[in-house]
Amino acid sequence: MDLSNARWRKSIRSGASGGNCVEVADNLPGVVGIRDSKDPTGPALTFEPAAWRAFVAQVARRP
Helix, strand or coil, X not given: CCCCCCCCEECHHHCCCXXXXXXXXXXXXXXXXXXXXXXXXXXXXXXXXXXXHHHHHHHHHCC
């Protein structure tokens, strides 16, 4: 999977110090990329957009 054109972003809740964050790239057609912000040249996971939306919806429902 070619993620060279991905525009990565962190959550606004990650804070100024960075910390343990993931970055998401959702600007590519048909795929959402996820990577560790501390290792931007390391491996990335990819998901179909529907699977990513389902995951985010479940996380948002947690107390």
